[in-house]
Amino acid sequence: MTATSAAPAAPATTSESIRLNATPRVQYVLRIADTCLIHAQRLAEWCGHGPVLEEDIALTNMALDLLGQARALLTHAGQLDGHGFSEDQLAFLRDEGEFYNLTLVELPLRKPSGHLPGGDFADTVLRNFLLASWLKGLWTQLVSSTDAELAAIAGQALKESRYHQQHNGDWVVRLGDGSAESAARMRAALERAWPYTKEMFTSDAVDDVAAAGGLGPARSALREDWQQDVAEVLLYAELPPLADTPFVSTGTLGRHSEHMGFILAEMQVLQRTHPGGRW
Amino acid sequence: MNVEQAWAVLDTVPDPEVPALSVRDLGIVRDVIVLAEGLEVVLTPTYSGCPATEVIAQDIRDALCSAGLGPVTVTLRRAPAWTTDWISDKGRRKLLAAGIAPPGVASEAIFIRPRRIECPLCGSTDTERLSAFGSTACKALYRCRACREPYEHFKPI
Numbered sequence: 001m002t003a004t005s006a007a008p009a010a011p012a013t014t015s016e017s018i019r020l021n022a023t024p025r026v027q028y029v030l031r032i033a034d035t036c037l038i039h040a041q042r043l044a045e046w047c048g049h050g051p052v053l054e055e056d057i058a059l060t061n062m063a064l065d066l067l068g069q070a071r072a073l074l075t076h077a078g079q080l081d082g083h084g085f086s087e088d089q090l091a092f093l094r095d096e097g098e099f100y101n102l103t104l105v106e107l108p109l110r111k112p113s114g115h116l117p118g119g120d121f122a123d124t125v126l127r128n129f130l131l132a133s134w135l136k137g138l139w140t141q142l143v144s145s146t147d148a149e150l151a152a153i154a155g156q157a158l159k160e161s162r163y164h165q166q167h168n169g170d171w172v173v174r175l176g177d178g179s180a181e182s183a184a185r186m187r188a189a190l191e192r193a194w195p196y197t198k199e200m201f202t203s204d205a206v207d208d209v210a211a212a213g214g215l216g217p218a219r220s221a222l223r224e225d226w227q228q229d230v231a232e233v234l235l236y237a238e239l240p241p242l243a244d245t246p247f248v249s250t251g252t253l254g255r256h257s258e259h260m261g262f263i264l265a266e267m268q269v270l271q272r273t274h275p276g277g278r279w
Numbered sequence: 280m281n282v283e284q285a286w287a288v289l290d291t292v293p294d295p296e297v298p299a300l301s302v303r304d305l306g307i308v309r310d311v312i313v314l315a316e317g318l319e320v321v322l323t324p325t326y327s328g329c330p331a332t333e334v335i336a337q338d339i340r341d342a343l344c345s346a347g348l349g350p351v352t353v354t355l356r357r358a359p360a361w362t363t364d365w366i367s368d369k370g371r372r373k374l375l376a377a378g379i380a381p382p383g384v385a386s387e388a389i390f391i392r393p394r395r396i397e398c399p400l401c402g403s404t405d406t407e408r409l410s411a412f413g414s415t416a417c418k419a420l421y422r423c424r425a426c427r428e429p430y431e432h433f434k435p436i
Contacts, residue, residue: 054409054410054412054420057410057413057414058410058411058412061416062412063328064326064328064416065326065327065416066328067328068326068327068329069328071327071328072327072357148358149357151358152357152358153327153357155359155360156327156360156361158360159362159385159436160327160436163411163434163436166411167411167412
């Protein structure tokens with residue numbers, strides 16, 4: 001560089017983060033919205049990289065369903081919050097500490113992040129199955145929410161989650177009860193994911209407020225149906241059921257793993273550097 | 280009568296992802312309401328993430344305005360959720376003619392394994408599913424073992 005060369009022009013502005021200070025009701029909706037959104041983002045990373053064309057298409061189709069669910073929920077969370085934030089502002093301008101997804105969905109799937117190598121299809125179909133089973137149970141109960149919009153969103157999402165559960169459950173069985181190699185890898189995937197499932201059923205004060213007001217179920221109420229669904233598939237897949245761990249992840253409290261910053265950076269970079277950019 | 284004219288126009292607006300069907304055949308237009316000025320069209324989106332919803336709303340506004348029935352407001356109604364049971368009989372015949380196997384009854388299809396789906400080309404039931412998801416989220420990919428042709432199946436939901 002010479003003394004006369006101009007420095008690259010800095011963007012005129014960058015988007016500032018928004019701050020929510022979410023009430024328990026808003027946080028309850030954001031937990032579901034963010035779980036769908038971040039899971040969709042992870043699945044979308046497979047676009048163009050699936051092990052076979054059919055599964056590439058299936059993963060992106062499921063990502064699309066989840067993204068649609070997230071959009072509707074974020075819009076609704078913005079309305080409940082009352083500060084006038086749009087779905088886009090909530091997705092792209094919130095900081096990590098105000099994202100409330102389950103930690104499970106932010107862990108890397110295809111791409112390496114932190115110390116995790118990523119790239120094993122077994123992790124992807126297993127996480128999809130565990131999560132679709134959880135969401136199916138959640139939507140089933142949200143259909144009778146006292147919040148009409150939340151109930152309406154759940155009515156459509158429930159049908160989609162059944163297809164996701166079935167499709168990924170089929171893969172868990174195919175790989176778990178497959179070759180020695182596929183069985184070992186599915187078992188390793190199960191061991192990696194399992195400690196993060198406890199957060200799906202650990203209720204806190206936000207759940208209590210939601211359950212008391214009829215907004216939606218506390219997470220502890222989702223456990224029994226989920227265990228039944230998962231145990232059946234693991235049995236067919238010849239995978240051993242695993243014991244509960246003392247560890248509980250804390251994404252739903254806004255305290256995330258080291259992988260969260262990376263996925264948000266990739267997801268948010270465009271809106272952060274080109275405020276309000278549209279195409 | 281504006282409402283009847285509007286429904287006739289809606290029968291000519293193709294779904295962007297399954298152009299064999301009009302938006303009316305697909306059963307996503309739930310209501311047409313006459314306003315003091317123009318019309319309100321009430322849509323129920325198919326899938327949560329259907330990328331065509333915004334395009335459909337624009338196509339509907341354009342078609343009705345071109346027919347002199349504007350201005351047009353399109354509103355979304357999420358509940359009750361859209362189901363393939365709302366696809367009209369005419370729509371089902373059009374799907375079959377386009378080589379897409381129409382959906383069975385949604386409530387019966389939810390909890391069971393995929394059944395043998397009759398081939399829309401030769402009518403054989405000796406068919407197999409190749410992929411649970413096809414070119415769009417609403418379709419699955421099948422193959423007929425009798426005539427050897429691949430085809431799509433509109434999934435019941």
